[in-house]
Amino acid sequence: MKYLDHNSFIHAYLSGHMSEEEKSDFRAWLSASDDNRAIFYSVEKIWQATSTENLSMPRFNASKAHLRHLALLESEMKAADDNRNNNKVVRLTPWVKAIAAVFVLAVSALFVYNWTNAGEKYSATETARVDLSDGTDVWMSPGAILKFSPQNKARKATLSGKAYFDVQKDATKPFEIEAGGALIRVLGTQFIVDADRGYVSVREGKVQVIHDNKSVILTANQKVNISNSGLSQVSTEGFDKGDLWFNEDLVFNNSPFDQVIKDIEKAYGVTIVVPSGRDWSKCTFTSGSLKNNTIQQVLTTLKVTYDLEYTQSDARKYNISRVRCK
Numbered sequence: 001m002k003y004l005d006h007n008s009f010i011h012a013y014l015s016g017h018m019s020e021e022e023k024s025d026f027r028a029w030l031s032a033s034d035d036n037r038a039i040f041y042s043v044e045k046i047w048q049a050t051s052t053e054n055l056s057m058p059r060f061n062a063s064k065a066h067l068r069h070l071a072l073l074e075s076e077m078k079a080a081d082d083n084r085n086n087n088k089v090v091r092l093t094p095w096v097k098a099i100a101a102v103f104v105l106a107v108s109a110l111f112v113y114n115w116t117n118a119g120e121k122y123s124a125t126e127t128a129r130v131d132l133s134d135g136t137d138v139w140m141s142p143g144a145i146l147k148f149s150p151q152n153k154a155r156k157a158t159l160s161g162k163a164y165f166d167v168q169k170d171a172t173k174p175f176e177i178e179a180g181g182a183l184i185r186v187l188g189t190q191f192i193v194d195a196d197r198g199y200v201s202v203r204e205g206k207v208q209v210i211h212d213n214k215s216v217i218l219t220a221n222q223k224v225n226i227s228n229s230g231l232s233q234v235s236t237e238g239f240d241k242g243d244l245w246f247n248e249d250l251v252f253n254n255s256p257f258d259q260v261i262k263d264i265e266k267a268y269g270v271t272i273v274v275p276s277g278r279d280w281s282k283c284t285f286t287s288g289s290l291k292n293n294t295i296q297q298v299l300t301t302l303k304v305t306y307d308l309e310y311t312q313s314d315a316r317k318y319n320i321s322r323v324r325c326k
Helices: 003-014 020-033 034-051 061-086 094-105 257-268 297-304
Strands: 111-116 119-124 126-129 138-140 145-152 153-162 162-166 177-178 182-186 188-194 199-204 208-212 214-219 223-227 252-257 271-273 283-289 308-315 317-322
Touching: 020 034, 119 126, 119 138, 126 252, 145 271, 199 208, 199 214, 208 223, 214 223, 252 257, 257 271, 257 297, 283 297, 297 308
Parallel strands: 153 177, 271 317
Antiparallel strands: 111 119, 119 145, 126 138, 138 162, 145 153, 162 188, 177 182, 182 208, 188 199, 199 223, 208 214, 252 283, 308 317
16 A cells, blocks of 8 residues: 555544444554554644644545645755754654655645635646545636535535536535636536636536526536626537646547647646757657556656656656657
């Protein structure tokens, strides 16, 4: 089990999101080795340190837990750097070093996240995927701002900018989005909302769009435009994946090398510098879905394909020095 798997496992236990059977499995894992106990106690310490934030999480969310860990670790590492500058010797425990190393190599979030009494707020600086506390996945375009507040009878969100939603189904709590002067109401589906250009495009499921006391129901492959003059006629031209501003599955079919790099940068929140002054149109790459791979695994795949050489200059930047196209 990798560290991030350990982390999710331990956080599910600490947050009380485990069945009795899962708790039994956890206790067995905990007693299996000293290493497992060392990991648990280190993560538990961080958990307790962050509990002063009084975050009332309605559902365990590993990505938010990772962000809380990262904030604490950054604080500890900064303190260590300050002490070094003052000629003081600081020794971090091996497990804190291990945790820090994981986060240095982990994909950094490309959004600013805040948790307040009113709910969650995300401000995307680049293309970014966020996991809402109800299980909904959202791909935000650069500059988009999303606020989300789960309530007793509904899940409320407001959006400025453009986002692709994959809403977690919950028949007891409709998901409602206020965007561009319209209200979009769903139970569980996949769709795009563009508050700037004014449209809703449904990929799967059923969506209700309400504007100026008028309402339309959209189903799969339907689209409606929103403007000051009201709602347009419903278009049935089909869902256009070209409207997606990200390669959601990281699938490539004779894709030019520079486009492959751009898609990887967006998916993992990294910068990859490629050699300049080259025509990449005939240097192509084909693969199945890579979205479940780590950035290191993806780079290894490219290394094998192109006899590629690269260095990592910081946690989010890679410099490619050699590419041999076949």
